[in-house]
Amino acid sequence: MPAHPPRHDVAVGALPAGPGVGYKPQHFAAITAAAQPLAFFEVHAENYMGDGGRPHADLTRLHQDYAVSIHGVGLGLGGSAPLDAAHLARLVRLCDRHQPERFSEHLAWAGHDGLFLNDLLPLPYTPERLDQVVAHVDQLQEALRRQILLENPATYLTFAESTIPEPEFLGEIARRTGCGLLLDVNNLFVSATNHALSPQALLRAFPLAPVGEIHLAGHASATSAGPAPLLLDAHGGVVADPVWALFETVIARTGPLPTLIEWDNDVPAWPVLRAEAERAGAVLARCRKAA
Amino acid sequence: MxxxxxxxxxxxxxxxxxxxxxxxxPPQGLRAAGGDPVxxxxxxxxxxxxxxxxxxxxxxxxxxxxxxxxxxxxxxxxxxxxxxxxxxxxxxxxxxxxxxxxxxxxxxxxxPYLPDVARLERLMIEAYHAADARAACRADLAAETLAAAATLPLARHPATRWLRSPWPVVTLWRMNSGHLPLRPLDQWTAEAALVTRPELDVELSLLPPHGERLLEELATPRTLGALAERLAAPADLATVLPPLLDRGALTWPTTSQPRPGGAS
Structure with missing residues (x-):
């Protein structure tokens, strides 16, 4: 067995087009006990903002063998409020310290007036908000001195004032800022279902050219008062079959992309999470073979 | 008004x-599909x-x-x-x-001890995320390096925290975190907790006698000589320093000079 697992077409400074998982500290011993068939690990930026200790030590150790992606959940790029300068500075310090192969954030917001709500909240898709988000993405990319990826949200509500379809909104941000997109296939499926749209149609409208990473996760069904099903972006189980099918459709069009399994609640034992990532890896490998 | x-x-x-x-x-202007109430x-x-x-x-x-x-x-x-x-x-x-x-x-x-247990848990989180530093140890004070150590300022390790409580806060923490078997307490005595992180794991112990006195003196780094002058029996340096060193509570913050005890 090689000392290090294959890095799946790793290029310096780029996230390799293989499978990855969201890193959970309880898996550290299992991960480092053997070479894993994985290309990268992703961590939430806000969990690594202490000065030192085990979080940074573990991440540094993982980065010796695997690429690392840092995924922010708290900056609020999608909000109408100015970005929090202190938080922006924390992100810069974190990326300077760990030099991740990728940094990504969300088309969402999480706080207002100095409060932080710890949820990814939706925004109206209007020309005014588009200008604000573009300015925020520009500001973040300039601060980090790197291209970021912006993730499509899972949403439950829409805004009466919205005039721009979500795929077009994302495409415009990418075009005007030069950022890439992170296509969360589960989010796309959840949003389409919740808004009574066809997931396939929503995917056909999605700007795939700027996509630099895929997220896959499990969702949950909630009881809905109406005739339409209601899905929750729960990250608490395996990826659903229709999401796997959509993922295959995406990869057939884009070619292999870095693909992350997110499993944040009811986190399973390491072999279960690894098996889910290997399933994604198998799709990527089939795509390579077919090419 | x-x-x-x-x-x-x-x-x-x-x-x-x-x-x-x-x-x-809910705020105005939201829409939900499928006949679901907003x-x-x-x-x-x-x-x-x-x-x-x-x-x-x-x-x-x-x-x-x-x-x-x-x-x-x-x-x-x-x-x-x-x-x-x-x-x-x-x-x-x-x-x-x-x-x-x-x-x-x-x-x-x-x-009534609950708030102090909560304060202790906060201190342990602070210690977990604190900056990294090599903990000073007794070997740093071995004869061959003592001369160097005596000229360097000693400081609290960035992770070091302590809490004086009228309750047996350390014993309560240990019994309710699985570190000690749960049993009725014979004596509800006051305890002072010392939280340290010599490497990556946070450690909880009883603050050694007069340890607080020395830690307070180290609000700013001081050389051993300066510390010795400020402490007096029974809280003299030779008594108080070794148990704090053993718990990893202290560090030599000067990085520009060779550390006593050799490589970190």
Whole structure:
């Protein structure tokens, strides 16, 4: 067995087009006990903002063998409020310290007036908000001195004032800022279902050219008062079959992309999470073979 | 006299306000597909905010949770979340006021030690995330390096914290975190806790006798000579220093000179 697992077409400074998982500290011993068939690990930026200790030590150790992606959940790029300068500075310090192969954030917001709500909240898709988000993405990319990826949200509500379809909104941000997109296939499926749209149609409208990473996760069904099903972006189980099918459709069009399994609640034992990532890896490998 | 501010009516401010205010209706201008009421969809966000922040407190205060039970913890944490939403996306900082919140809850009166246990858990989180530093050790004071050590300032390790309590806070923590078997306490004596992180693991111990005196003197780094002058029997340096070194509570902050004891 090689000392290090294959890095799946790793290029310096780029996230390799293989499978990855969201890193959970309880898996550290299992991960480092053997070479894993994985290309990268992703961590939430806000969990690594202490000065030192085990979080940074573990991440540094993982980065010796695997690429690392840092995924922010708290900056609020999608909000109408100015970005929090202190938080922006924390992100810069974190990326300077760990030099991740990728940094990504969300088309969402999480706080207002100095409060932080710890949820990814939706925004109206209007020309005014588009200008604000573009300015925020520009500001973040300039601060980090790197291209970021912006993730499509899972949403439950829409805004009466919205005039721009979500795929077009994302495409415009990418075009005007030069950022890439992170296509969360589960989010796309959840949003389409919740808004009574066809997931396939929503995917056909999605700007795939700027996509630099895929997220896959499990969702949950909630009881809905109406005739339409209601899905929750729960990250608490395996990826659903229709999401796997959509993922295959995406990869057939884009070619292999870095693909992350997110499993944040009811986190399973390491072999279960690894098996889910290997399933994604198998799709990527089939795509390579077919090419 | 000015009238109290009305809740915001539009935009992100109205959305955030409604998320944090259970009795408030959803903000205007939202739509839900499939005949679902907007209020039900909006409740997903309201629930996520509440539940994930309660979860964050449960992770931060596991021993408090064990002491009061899940149901009471969720109620106490829920009340805290409603009135003290986080001020930062860095949730490791969240819950600094939770010990005081617990102290004010009428239901915690039978557990007067609970706020101190919560304070101790906060200190352990601070220690977990504190800056890295090589802990000074007894070998640094071996004869061959003592001369060098005597000229260097000694400091608290960045992770070092302590808490003096009228309650047996260390024993309570150990018994309710699985480190000691649960059994009735014979003596409810005061304990002072010392929290250290010599490497990556946070350690909890009893603060050695007069240890607080030395740690307070090290509010600014001091050489051993300066420390010795400021301490007097029975809290003299030769008595107080070794147990603190053994727990990894101290460090030599000077990095520009060779450290006593050789490589870090």
């Amino acid at each position: 000015t009238a109290p501010a009305l809740p915001p009516q539009t935009g992100d401010a109205a959305f955030a306000h409604a998320c944090l205010t259970p009795a408030a209706p 209020a039900r969809r909006f409740a997903i966000h309201r629930t996520t905010v509440r539940v994930t922040l309660i979860d964050a407190l449960a992770v931060a205060f596991p021993v408090v949770r064990a002491l009061v039970g899940d149901a009471y913890f969720v109620a106490a944490a829920g009340a805290f979340v409603a009135h003290n939403p986080p001020r930062s996306p860095v949730l490791a900082h969240y819950g600094q006021e939770f010990p005081e919140h617990l102290a004010q809850l009428p239901g915690t009166a039978p557990l």
